[in-house]
Amino acid sequence: MTVKQSPPGSAHRLKSMLIRLALDIFGLLSWDKSFRTNRIIGSYLLNRLGLHLLRVLVSHLLFATRSMLLTLLLAPAQRRFFRTHGYLVMENFLPASRFAALTDEIRQYRGEIREETEGNTLTQRVYLTREVLAGLPECQRFVRHEALLKPLRYASSKNRIPFFYLENIVHGGRPAAGRDPQKDFHTDTFHPCVKAWLYLEEVTASNGPFTLISGSHRLTWRRLRWEYRQSLLASQARLNPPAERYWDGSFRVNEDDIKALGYGLPQPITVPPNSLLIANVHAIHRRGDAPPGASRLTIWMQSRDNPFNPFVLTVSHSHRACVRVFLEALYRATHRRAGTTRTLDDSSGRVFAAAYTAGRRPAPRRSTTSRQPLSHRAWRTERRASSTSE
Ligand SMILES: O=C(O)CCC(=O)C(=O)O
Numbered sequence: 254m255t256v257k258q259s260p261p262g263s264a265h266r267l268k269s270m271l272i273r274l275a276l277d278i279f280g281l282l283s284w285d286k287s288f289r290t291n292r293i294i295g296s297y298l299l300n301r302l303g304l305h306l307l308r309v310l311v312s313h314l315l316f317a318t319r320s321m322l323l324t325l326l327l328a329p330a331q332r333r334f335f336r337t338h339g340y341l342v343m344e345n346f347l348p349a350s351r352f353a354a355l356t357d358e359i360r361q362y363r364g365e366i367r368e369e370t371e372g373n374t375l376t377q378r379v380y381l382t383r384e385v386l387a388g389l390p391e392c393q394r395f396v397r398h399e400a401l402l403k404p405l406r407y408a409s410s411k412n413r414i415p416f417f418y419l420e421n422i423v424h425g426g427r428p429a430a431g432r433d434p435q436k437d438f439h440t441d442t443f444h445p446c447v448k449a450w451l452y453l454e455e456v457t458a459s460n461g462p463f464t465l466i467s468g469s470h471r472l473t474w475r476r477l478r479w480e481y482r483q484s485l486l487a488s489q490a491r492l493n494p495p496a497e498r499y500w501d502g503s504f505r506v507n508e509d510d511i512k513a514l515g516y517g518l519p520q521p522i523t524v525p526p527n528s529l530l531i532a533n534v535h536a537i538h539r540r541g542d543a544p545p546g547a548s549r550l551t552i553w554m555q556s557r558d559n560p561f562n563p564f565v566l567t568v569s570h571s572h573r574a575c576v577r578v579f580l581e582a583l584y585r586a587t588h589r590r591a592g593t594t595r596t597l598d599d600s601s602g603r604v605f606a607a608a609y610t611a612g613r614r615p616a617p618r619r620s621t622t623s624r625q626p627l628s629h630r631a632w633r634t635e636r637r638a639s640s641t642s643e
């Protein structure tokens with residue numbers, strides 16, 4: 254009889270330590286921001302020596318350099334506004350007839366919608382994959398619209414195409430849950446990066462406008478000192494994580510911080526329908542408050558790349574396709590299927606929320622490593638305190 258030998262304990266440990274170290278180094282040189290999972294990023298000693306600050310400074314420097322190379326993509330006045338304030342609004346973004354057709358198409362969309370809850374907010378999303386776009390000609394035109402892609406390329410400092418989603422935010426869509434952590438002032442990550450929204454309906458003080466502190470994306474001496482202090486707090490918190498989420502790389506900012514940093518008043522960005530908002534989410538921002546049931550329907554775009562990659566050029570199409578496949582799988586795994594025949598408009602947003610709160614009990618939370626076929630999955634993802642997302 255042969256006895257299967259397991260690898261000697263120390264060799265096995267060494268191997269996993271080396272793999273972990275390689276992953277941590279890769280994370281360090283990329284967009285990883287987790288003080289919790291990455292032991293280099295989260296090292297108190299290294300942060301005391303200025304590791305986080307160095308990452309902040311180098312990523313900002315590279316961002317500024319890449320942006321300079323893409324200067325011609327945006328008109329000078331808009332460029333100056335974006336650089337000064339950290340956001341840009343373009344009202345009447347699409348010709349009226351195209352906007353009407355796009356909105357109609359989206360309101361009539363029937364297909365898979367994924368849901369995610371953050372505190373008591375319900376987010377419904379449809380990732381615009383090539384398959385989904387095949388049935389949505391107006392959305393297809395939109396994602397190829399040069400007047401959209403040029404400013405986004407400039408703002409993200411990368412010649413790349415963002416990821417597009419239909420997004421419906423339903424405030425108070427989950428009444429029993431706690432506060433939505435997106436409603437606390439925060440910075441998404443340590444480096445400049447871009448999110449954008451085409452608002453399909455009016456945004457007023459009553460449906461939770463995106464709220465940003467103008468100019469807070471820029472590095473000042475006070476901001477650098479604050480980043481340094483936050484990095485020390487975050488690396489200390491590794492061993493004893495607080496219950497809230499943002500300590501883990503998306504730093505929270507309280508009112509005292511805002512005053513001490515010398516910033517002005519936060520600005521809710523209220524806009525008419527058909528407005529495009531492009532925001533640098535390194536700036537301090539939050540989702541505005543709104544009464545339960547209020548909702549906001551948008552096309553949401555996100556462009557994020559390795560902040561330490563100095564090149565503005567995109568990688569190959571096949572690489573981009575791989576990233577898309579990966580993100581699509583991640584999106585499917587982390588958003589609950591809300592049903593396949595719903596519509597995404599304002600009132601159906603409330604219907605979803607009502608269906609949820611009326612006791613359609615979600616299946617127990619599942620691990621994303623489950624082998625069950627996707628089509629059988631229907632579960633809710635509640636972001637956990639330890640989540641590293643913003
Ligand atoms: O929904 C919003 O207005 C902003 C949420 C947020 O903080 C983000 O997307 O980074």
Ligand SMILES: [Fe+2]
Pocket residue numbers: 439440441534538643
């Ligand atoms: Fe954010």
